[in-house]
Amino acid sequence: MLPAHQVEALILDQTPCLDPQQDVELLDLLSATGRVLAQSISSKLDFPHWDNSAMDGYAVRYTDVQSCSTDRPVTLEIIEEIPAGYCPQKTVQPGQAARILTGSMMPQGADTIVIQEDTQRQGNRVTVLTAPTPQAFVRHRGEFYRAGAPLLAAGTRLLAPDIAVLAAAQWVQVLVFRRPKVAILSTGSELISPDRPLQPGQIVDSNQYALASLVMSAGADPILLGIVPDDPAAIRQAIVQAISQADMVLSSGGVSVGDYDYVDRILADLGAEIHVRAVAVKPGKPLTVATFSNPQPPTLYFGLPGNPVSALVSVWRFVQPALRKLSGLSEGWKPTFVRGITRHDLRSDGKRESYLWGRVEPGENTYEFSLASGSPSSGNLINLAQTNALAVVPIGQTHIPVGAPVQLLLI
Numbered sequence: 001m002l003p004a005h006q007v008e009a010l011i012l013d014q015t016p017c018l019d020p021q022q023d024v025e026l027l028d029l030l031s032a033t034g035r036v037l038a039q040s041i042s043s044k045l046d047f048p049h050w051d052n053s054a055m056d057g058y059a060v061r062y063t064d065v066q067s068c069s070t071d072r073p074v075t076l077e078i079i080e081e082i083p084a085g086y087c088p089q090k091t092v093q094p095g096q097a098a099r100i101l102t103g104s105m106m107p108q109g110a111d112t113i114v115i116q117e118d119t120q121r122q123g124n125r126v127t128v129l130t131a132p133t134p135q136a137f138v139r140h141r142g143e144f145y146r147a148g149a150p151l152l153a154a155g156t157r158l159l160a161p162d163i164a165v166l167a168a169a170q171w172v173q174v175l176v177f178r179r180p181k182v183a184i185l186s187t188g189s190e191l192i193s194p195d196r197p198l199q200p201g202q203i204v205d206s207n208q209y210a211l212a213s214l215v216m217s218a219g220a221d222p223i224l225l226g227i228v229p230d231d232p233a234a235i236r237q238a239i240v241q242a243i244s245q246a247d248m249v250l251s252s253g254g255v256s257v258g259d260y261d262y263v264d265r266i267l268a269d270l271g272a273e274i275h276v277r278a279v280a281v282k283p284g285k286p287l288t289v290a291t292f293s294n295p296q297p298p299t300l301y302f303g304l305p306g307n308p309v310s311a312l313v314s315v316w317r318f319v320q321p322a323l324r325k326l327s328g329l330s331e332g333w334k335p336t337f338v339r340g341i342t343r344h345d346l347r348s349d350g351k352r353e354s355y356l357w358g359r360v361e362p363g364e365n366t367y368e369f370s371l372a373s374g375s376p377s378s379g380n381l382i383n384l385a386q387t388n389a390l391a392v393v394p395i396g397q398t399h400i401p402v403g404a405p406v407q408l409l410l411i
């Protein structure tokens with residue numbers, strides 16, 4: 001049994017990245033939301049594109065108003081009104097000002113904005129009552145970004161702010177990585193799909209749904225290969241089909257030591273290199289990680305434990321980082337651990353790193369973790385609902401008392 005951190009490193013080491021030349025597609029900007037950029041982006045535009053006003057007020061020459069005050073106000077002639085979208089036609093001369101609105105272009109001659117709260121207006125004249133600082137409230141051309149500089153790097157996931165940046169830079173289509181394809185199969189002769197009547201001894205195949213849902217939330221495309229009975233020939237056929245279609249394969253069940261746990265043997269028969277068979281974590285001890293090096297790049301195979309909670313914990317801890325790397329992200333692959341405190345006693349046998357599921361909420365000073373109520377069994381999917389974090393009890397530790405610090409895996 002390997003420790004979790006070693007398995008995490010080994011998996012990331014074995015995970016290929018989608019090819020930035022071949023595994024790409026050109027998408028309209030909105031369709032690119034959530035996708036990973038496959039090209040680096042820059043703009044021919046400066047940001048701001050021209051000097052403009054950050055406030056509603058008057059564009060003035062600083063030297064005209066630098067020593068004014070309520071006792072010594074300065075009155076200027078308003079020569080033009082500059083609303084947004086209008087290109088100023090006149091130059092502000094000494095003794096003059098232009099009425100200007102937020103975001104509008106600065107007129108020639110002016111270098112400073114006086115906000116309207118510091119003025120009094122009478123017809124086409126404005127009296128300035130408070131001296132501004134030099135260049136106050138002027139947003140200068142190129143202050144935010146200079147044309148030609150890098151704007152967004154390849155390997156970035158495009159979220160709303162990035163889409164806004166691309167739109168502003170007039171990129172209406174962008175090259176993104178295609179979604180990774182992840183084949184999912186459930187092994188187990190006891191399994192039926194949720195729409196079938198349940199007979200004694202049968203179990204609903206919830207893993208297929210859980211895994212597909214996680215794969216989709218990670219921005220990948222699940223390929224649902226359904227239920228495969230505990231029959232070596234059927235499992236072999238399903239695995240062959242899976243590796244021919246997908247970048248990554250997730251199977252659940254059949255990876256422990258039982259008489260019908262065939263997955264490892266079949267992987268070995270098919271020529272896969274098996275890197276991991278078990279991890280010192282609870283739940284999720286039986287975990288098979290293998291690679292098929294033909295075709296190239298290698299297809300990563302995860303044989304997840306069948307127990308529903310174990311399968312999900314394995315995905316959160318080990319599969320999601322690999323999916324992030326595979327998808328073309330240039331960084332941020334690793335799971336997110338934060339420190340918090342626990343609102344409940346956390347217990348473990350100390351033999352494996354334990355992941356206890358529950359909910360984390362922001363407290364006054366730190367994250368606060370509460371255990372899910374109900375039986376904490378790896379076969380109990382029911383109290384996993386609404387889980388958003390796993391509390392970690394390290395190997396060798398059997399108890400983390402209420403109020404004590406704890407490491408939390410955010411999921």
Ligand SMILES: Nc1nc2c(c(=O)[nH]1)N[C@H]1C(S)=C(S)[C@@H](COP(=O)(O)OP(=O)(O)OC[C@H]3O[C@@H](n4cnc5c(N)ncnc54)[C@H](O)[C@@H]3O)O[C@H]1N2
Binds near residue numbers: 206207208255286379
């Ligand atoms: N003698 C030992 N027995 C077991 C060990 C061990 O070390 N020695 N490890 C246990 C641990 S830990 C786990 S976890 C499980 C993992 O078993 P498998 O991966 O072989 O999974 P199965 O035996 O096929 O099924 C286990 C359990 O999960 C249910 N299951 C399976 N697939 C699904 C699915 N798609 N949806 C919902 N539920 C599923 C299945 O019905 C079983 O109840 O092994 C322990 N045993």
Ligand code: MOO
Binds near residue numbers: 282284285286310379
């Ligand atoms: O490791 Mo198993 O996943 O404890 O139930």
Ligand SMILES: [Mg+2]
Binds near residue numbers: 254255260
């Ligand atoms: Mg088994």
